[in-house]
Amino acid sequence: MNVLRRRDAEVKYEYGCDLRRIYPWSGVASPVWGTAIASVRPGESTHPHSHDELETFLVLSGKGHMFIESECEELVAGDVVFIPREKQHRFANLSHEEPLVFLTIWWDSPEARQRMAELLATGKQDS
Numbered sequence: 649m650n651v652l653r654r655r656d657a658e659v660k661y662e663y664g665c666d667l668r669r670i671y672p673w674s675g676v677a678s679p680v681w682g683t684a685i686a687s688v689r690p691g692e693s694t695h696p697h698s699h700d701e702l703e704t705f706l707v708l709s710g711k712g713h714m715f716i717e718s719e720c721e722e723l724v725a726g727d728v729v730f731i732p733r734e735k736q737h738r739f740a741n742l743s744h745e746e747p748l749v750f751l752t753i754w755w756d757s758p759e760a761r762q763r764m765a766e767l768l769a770t771g772k773q774d775s
Contacts, residue, residue: 650676664688664695664738666747680764681755688712688748693740701757703731705739710748713740 652673659668666687672678685708688694696715705714707727714723716737723729723739731737733756741748 680760
C-alpha cells in the first residue's frame with residue numbers, strides 16, 4: 649500500500665499558493681495528467697498566469713473569487729471550475745482568517761501528449 653502522509657508531504661510555494669503535488673508520484677504512478685492540493689493563504693491570491701494544458705479546480709474548503717480572463721465567479725467548497733488552455737487565471741481567497749483549499753487537476757499538455765504517444769507506440773500501460 650502506498651500512502652503519502654500529510655505530515656510527510658512536501659509543500660512548495662508556487663503560483664502564489666502552497667502547493668502539494670500528488671501526481672505524478674515518483675516511484676508509484678506516473679499518469680499523463682497531474683494533480684495537486686493547493687492552499688491560498690488568507691487574504692492572498694494566486695499569481696495571474698496561463699499555460700498550455702487544461703485544468704480543473706475542485707474547491708475543498710473556503711471561499712474565493714475565480715478570475716478567468718475578464719470573467720469572475722465566487723466559488724465555495726464543492727464547486728468545480730474548468731480552465732481552458734492559454735486563459736489567464738487567478739484565484740483570490742476572500743477570507744482573512746482561513747485558507748482557500750482546492751484540488752487542481754491538469755492534463756493534455758504537449759509533454760503529456762508526447763508521453764501518451766510513446767506509451768501507445770510501445771504498447772505499455774500508463775502507470
